[in-house]
Amino acid sequence: MTTSAFDSYRPPDEGGRRRRRPSLRDNVSGAARSMARGSSGWLTGDGGGRREAQAVPDVEFSSYYGRSVVKPMPWKHEIPAYLFIGGVAAGSGLLGTGAAATGLDVLRRRSRLTAMAAVAVSGGLLVSDLGRPERFLNMLRTVKLTSPMSVGTWIFSGYSAFTGVTTAAELARMLPQRSSGPVGTVLRLLDAVETPAGVGQALFAAPLAAYTSVLLSDTATPLWFESRRHLPFVFVGSAALAASGVQMVLSPVAQAGPARRLALLGVASDLVAMHRLESQLEEDGVREPMETGHAGRMLRTAKALIVAGGLGTVLAGRSRAVAVVAGAALATGSALTRFAIVDAGIESAKDPKYTVEPQKARLEQRRAQGTVDDSIVTVR
Amino acid sequence: MSYLQRQLGGRTDPAQDAGWQDAPGRKGFFTDTSICIGCKACEVACKEWNAIPLDGLALSANSYDNTGDLGASTWRHVAFVEQDADRIAAARESGRRLVELGMPGVGAPAQAATQGGAPAGYGVLPAPVEDHGPSLGDMLTETRAFEDRSPEDGASHGTTVDGTPMVGALPEFRWLMASDVCKHCTHAGCLDVCPTGALFRSEHGTVVVQADICNGCGYCVGACPFGVIERRSDASTTVRGDGHVPNIGIAQKCTLCYDRLQHDQTPACAQTCPTTSIRFGDRDDMVEAARARVSQLHEQGFTEARLYGANDDDGVGGTGSVFLLLDEPEVYGLPPDPVCATSRLPEMFRTAGYAGLGMLGAAAVAFLGGRS
Numbered sequence: 226m227t228t229s230a231f232d233s234y235r236p237p238d239e240g241g242r243r244r245r246r247p248s249l250r251d252n253v254s255g256a257a258r259s260m261a262r263g264s265s266g267w268l269t270g271d272g273g274g275r276r277e278a279q280a281v282p283d284v285e286f287s288s289y290y291g292r293s294v295v296k297p298m299p300w301k302h303e304i305p306a307y308l309f310i311g312g313v314a315a316g317s318g319l320l321g322t323g324a325a326a327t328g329l330d331v332l333r334r335r336s337r338l339t340a341m342a343a344v345a346v347s348g349g350l351l352v353s354d355l356g357r358p359e360r361f362l363n364m365l366r367t368v369k370l371t372s373p374m375s376v377g378t379w380i381f382s383g384y385s386a387f388t389g390v391t392t393a394a395e396l397a398r399m400l401p402q403r404s405s406g407p408v409g410t411v412l413r414l415l416d417a418v419e420t421p422a423g424v425g426q427a428l429f430a431a432p433l434a435a436y437t438s439v440l441l442s443d444t445a446t447p448l449w450f451e452s453r454r455h456l457p458f459v460f461v462g463s464a465a466l467a468a469s470g471v472q473m474v475l476s477p478v479a480q481a482g483p484a485r486r487l488a489l490l491g492v493a494s495d496l497v498a499m500h501r502l503e504s505q506l507e508e509d510g511v512r513e514p515m516e517t518g519h520a521g522r523m524l525r526t527a528k529a530l531i532v533a534g535g536l537g538t539v540l541a542g543r544s545r546a547v548a549v550v551a552g553a554a555l556a557t558g559s560a561l562t563r564f565a566i567v568d569a570g571i572e573s574a575k576d577p578k579y580t581v582e583p584q585k586a587r588l589e590q591r592r593a594q595g596t597v598d599d600s601i602v603t604v605r
Numbered sequence: 606m607s608y609l610q611r612q613l614g615g616r617t618d619p620a621q622d623a624g625w626q627d628a629p630g631r632k633g634f635f636t637d638t639s640i641c642i643g644c645k646a647c648e649v650a651c652k653e654w655n656a657i658p659l660d661g662l663a664l665s666a667n668s669y670d671n672t673g674d675l676g677a678s679t680w681r682h683v684a685f686v687e688q689d690a691d692r693i694a695a696a697r698e699s700g701r702r703l704v705e706l707g708m709p710g711v712g713a714p715a716q717a718a719t720q721g722g723a724p725a726g727y728g729v730l731p732a733p734v735e736d737h738g739p740s741l742g743d744m745l746t747e748t749r750a751f752e753d754r755s756p757e758d759g760a761s762h763g764t765t766v767d768g769t770p771m772v773g774a775l776p777e778f779r780w781l782m783a784s785d786v787c788k789h790c791t792h793a794g795c796l797d798v799c800p801t802g803a804l805f806r807s808e809h810g811t812v813v814v815q816a817d818i819c820n821g822c823g824y825c826v827g828a829c830p831f832g833v834i835e836r837r838s839d840a841s842t843t844v845r846g847d848g849h850v851p852n853i854g855i856a857q858k859c860t861l862c863y864d865r866l867q868h869d870q871t872p873a874c875a876q877t878c879p880t881t882s883i884r885f886g887d888r889d890d891m892v893e894a895a896r897a898r899v900s901q902l903h904e905q906g907f908t909e910a911r912l913y914g915a916n917d918d919d920g921v922g923g924t925g926s927v928f929l930l931l932d933e934p935e936v937y938g939l940p941p942d943p944v945c946a947t948s949r950l951p952e953m954f955r956t957a958g959y960a961g962l963g964m965l966g967a968a969a970v971a972f973l974g975g976r977s
Contacts, residue, residue, distance in 0.1 A: 287692070289684060289938030290667040292674055298827035299836050319964070323972040356821015356836050356854025363801040363820045371612070371947050374824050375800035427968070431961030438960070439953045443798060443946045444827040450946055453953050457960035465964055487971035494963070574827065581935045584942035597706045601919040601943060602934060603912045604703045604766075605900050 286585065288577040295445040297574035300567065303354035307347050308437050308563040309467060311381070312460065313556070314343035315434035316468020316487070318388060322427035323483055325420070332472060332480040334395050339471055340426070341392040344385045351381075373439040380436055384429040390415070390422035434464035441570060447580050448573035451509040452566075455502035459562070462494030467559035470534060473552030478545050485538050485548075488555055492535035495562070499528070510586065511579045520569035523561045530558035614948035616917035619791050623806035631810030632866060633888035633925035634875060635895045636784055638937075639902060639910065641882040643669060643782035647681040647874035654862065654873035655680065658841040658850045668780075674938065675785055677837035680859040681874050684937050686781040693775050693909070696932040700909040704766045765906045783937050784883055786874070787812070787833045787859035788914060789925030790945065795825035795834050795856075797947035803856070810888065811861040811925060821854040830921065830943035834858040861925070888925055895927045907931070913939060920944035 288294075298304075317340035324333035352361045365382070369375035394415045404412065438460040442453035449456070469488035473481050506512035515524055537551025573579040588600060611617045620628035651657070660678040665671050668685035675682045688696070762771040789811045796804040796812050803819035804812060814834075825834050837857050841850045862872035870876075875885035884894065892915045902910035909931045914924030920943050934941050 287933070287936045289686070289936065290665075290670075292938055294832055294935070294938055294940050295830060296676075296826050296832040296835055299823040300827075315964075319968040323968055327972050354822075356823060356856075357819070360801075360818075360820035363803070363818055364822075366818075367800075367802040369800060369802065371797040371950060372800045372824070373950070373953075374798060374822060378800060427965070431964045432957075434964055435957040435961040439950070439957045440824075442953050443950055444824075445794060445830040445832075445943070445946060446827050450944075450949075453949060454956060457953075457957040458963070461960045461964040465967060483968075483971040486974055487968055490967040490971060494967070577935070577938070580940055584940055585935075588942040592706060599916070599918045599920070601914055601916060601921070601924075602703065602930075602941070603916045604700070604903070604910075605896055605912075 286578070286581055288581065292577065293575050294577045294580040295447070295574050297571045298444065298446060298567075299356075300354060300571075302564070303350040305564040305567040306560075307350040307354075308460070308567065309463075309560040310343045310350065311347045311437060312434055312464030312559060312563070313468045313471055314340050314347055314384070314388070315430040316464045316466075316491075317343060317471065318384065318391075318426040318430040318433075319465075320468060320472055320484055320487065321391060322423040322430075324480070325423050327483070329480045329483070332476045332484065334398075335475045336468075336472055337388070337391045337395050339468070339475065340388050344381075344388050347381070348385070373436060373443050377433075377436045377440055380429060380432045384426065384433045387422045387426035387429060390418055391426055394419040394422070431461070434461045441566070445580075446570045446574045447509075447583060448506065448511045448514055449566075449570040451506055451511050451583065452502055455498050455505060456566075458494055458498035459502055459566075462491045462496075462498055463559040463562050465491030466495060466531065466534070466555045467491075469538075470552035470555030470559070473538070473541055473548045473555070478542060478548055481548065482542065485541055488538045488552075489535060492531055492538070492555070495531060495559075496528070499562075509583050511573055511583060514569040514572040514576075514579065515565065518572065520565045520572060523565035523568065527558045527561035527565060530554045530561065534558055613797075613950060614792055614922060614945065616922055617791060618810070619793075619806055619922075620808055620810040625806075625808045628808045628810070631888040631925065632861060632885070633789065633810075633891045633927060634786060634861075634872075635884045635886075635891035635898075635927045635929070636786065637882050637884070637895070637898055637929045638781065638783035639898075639907070639929055639931055640880045641683070641782040641784055642880055643683055643685055643780070644879060645672075645683050646877045646879060647784050647883055648672060648679070648683060650873040650877035651681040651859075652678075652844075654865075655860075656844065656851075657857075658837075658844050660838075660841050675787070675831075675833045675835075675858070677835040677857040678841055680786065680857075682785045684781070684783045684785055686783075686932070686936055688779050688781065688932070690775055690777045692932075693779055696909040696936075697775070699933055700907075700911055701766065703911055704903070704908070766903045766908055769904070769906070771906045781931055781937070783928070783930065784874070784878075785928075785937065785939070786926050787861070788831050788921070789859075789861055790831075791917065791922030791924070792945040792948060793921070794828035794830055794945045794947060795858075797945065797950075798824045798828040800824065807861075807863055807866075809861065809863075809866050811863065811866075812858075813860045813863045814856055814858060816852045816855050816857075819855045821856065823856070825856050828946060830940055830945065832938075888927075891927050895929055898929055902929075920948070 317336045321333050321336035321340055324336055352358050355361055364375065364378045367375065368379060397412050397415050435457050438456035441449040442456055444450060466488050469484040469491060472484040473488065476484065503512060503515065506515065514520060534551045534554035537547055537554060541548035541551050591599065611622055618631065620631060657678045657680065660676065663671065665673060668687050670683065670685045672679055672682050762774055764771060793812045796806060800822060801818050801820055803815045804825060805815065807813050821836055823836050826836055834856050837853050837855055839853045843850045865872055871885050875883045884891065895912050895915055899910050899912055911930055913928040913930050913934055915927045917923035930937060
């Protein structure tokens with residue numbers, strides 16, 4: 226069969242018989258991996274003409290057929306929606322209590338009603354995301370400090386209780402006239418507990434806004450876990466600017482001064498913390514899911530909206546129209562930030578390289594420093 | 606370490622920490638992948654005993670692995686990895702590096718190049734491949750030629766970690782098979798984050814889900830550093846006569862056959878394993894058996910052999926299921942440096958606390974700043 230001197234360069238198994246599948250030879254080669262994933266071009270390596278050939282080869286590590294090492298969170302859009310709306314609830318509670326203390330009646334009423342609506346929606350979102358929604362009360366059968374979700378459930382429950390009282394007080398104030406009898410007793414009672422409930426609402430608002438970052442970070446999802454030092458500051462900033470944005474839309478300009486100032490502080494916190502978060506992730510080699518794809522687009526849009534909303538907030542004291550636009554931009558920016566972070570985290574769990582590479586890097590780093598006794602892999 | 610610190614990280618007895626009095630001793634698996642033949646009897650026995658529904662029938666084109674990975678309806682999973690000579694050499698090199706690092710339990714390397722030590726190496730002829738590759742006759746001639754060489758040339762196949770010269774070249778191809786299972790970590794991320802208490806630590810030191818408590822929040826799924834636990838989807842197909850699929854929407858994983866353990870029985874997978882690749886017993890005995898086996902393999906020239914999960918000082922405090930691997934963990938789809946995220950929880954709550962205080966401060970500034 227050999228007729229040419231160049232035939233010696235051929236793989237030995239060619240020549241009439243069925244070509245050996247490359248995965249038999251080396252299942253970890255890029256060709257086999259792309260074949261296993263079902264994309265074309267394993268033969269030529271050029272992506273079948275639909276994609277440009279990779280100039281940089283895949284980073285060297287062998288995955289198990291490109292399968293993820295950790296499982297992505299099975300959370301759907303309810304959870305990022307809750308992160309946003311829970312943030313609005315928390316920020317609105319702070320604004321409501323602050324407004325009550327400083328005598329801004331319209332801001333107080335609208336903030337408190339916003340907080341109540343947001344709490345109701347949040348509760349619905351949390352229950353509907355469960356695999357067995359009918360068992361949602363099982364969360365309340367235990368207090369577990371090692372579970373951010375358990376801690377968060379109690380924070381949310383406490384916050385909801387205080388919000389219920391302050392909302393009831395607001396509704397009572399809207400009644401046409403003060404009644405006597407049992408209704409009157411209830412109303413007097415509400416008057417008495419309104420201020421303590423407002424204080425409680427403010428004290429629970431901060432943990433409500435911050436705990437969700439721990440909820441994400443306390444997982445094996447690489448992007449969230451590596452975000453643990455900066456994510457809380459992103460989330461409280463995002464909550465502050467979202468709730469303030471909502472009040473800039475709902476409340477008159479004259480009363481929304483504190484909301485505008487809180488929005489600016491929130492914007493500053495969000496942008497600075499986000500920048501530090503991105504540098505940290507860059508260092509850990511898991512930034513890519515936040516820059517690329519759907520999450521990357523959402524995050525870039527969110528940043529543009531937050532910067533624009535922040536600039537609008539500076540001018541919003543003069544015009545209700547500007548305030549409405551800026552407030553809506555801020556709230557949308559916050560929502561997009563939450564969706565982008567959840568989305569990027571789930572993407573980072575799907576690709577084994579974001580799990581394996583940072584782990585190998587930190588293992589090597591510890592070995593370089595002389596620590597060799599804390600590896601899961603041992604000999605003898 | 607104090608009681609509270611022990612709960613989150615470091616070496617400890619998990620059953621005792623969970624409050625069990627007179628616990629019967631921690632149980633575990635030792636899965637020796639070097640003698641796994643990939644029969645998948647463990648997968649089948651597990652499915653049968655636990656009445657786990659079917660989650661699809663499809664060919665993955667990934668060697669003989671059509672199961673994919675561990676999940677809600679797969680509590681044992683046999684991985685198949687096909688490797689060429691380069692990959693085998695790389696696996697050996699990484700194994701040698703581990704030895705040279707001076708990992709725990711390893712003393713100074715044995716005296717170099719002991720003459721007269723037992724010859725070591727693969728030493729086994731690969732089966733001739735139909736239609737191509739060298740013929741059996743050629744291989745025998747080559748082997749004889751090699752064995753007839755002088756001892757000085759004998760080192761050309763390298764030495765074992767003890768310095769014994771190897772005989773026989775690396776094979777051109779090998780097939781790694783490994784039966785993966787829940788690790789039953791000392792510090793289990795899934796158990797720590799479960800908000801309902803559905804996951805609990807059994808008296809045997811294992812981690813078990815109570816299906817009637819779990820509300821399907823899914824938090825444990827993302828918290829497992831090994832990607833073991835999963836929520837059962839309604840795409841599962843029944844294996845029961847009445848067409849019922851149990852526990853849809855609920856997190857599921859290996860229980861280390863909690864029901865069988867309570868009657869002093871061996872878990873189904875270990876009992877069925879025809880090669881004793883899966884061994885079951887007290888965890889201390891398993892770790893000891895694993896250490897003995899890895900030493901034996903090293904003596905025989907399998908430098909690539911290493912243990913996974915036998916170190917109580919790792920990121921999860923050691924695992925109940927110990928593995929002997931023949932390549933780096935990620936080759937089998939295992940994480941190379943897993944950490945139980947909860948071990949960083951105090952730090953995370955502290956950071957979140959600062960952020961929350963900052964938010965309260967910002968609100969105070971926002972309201973008081975306008976008054977002046």
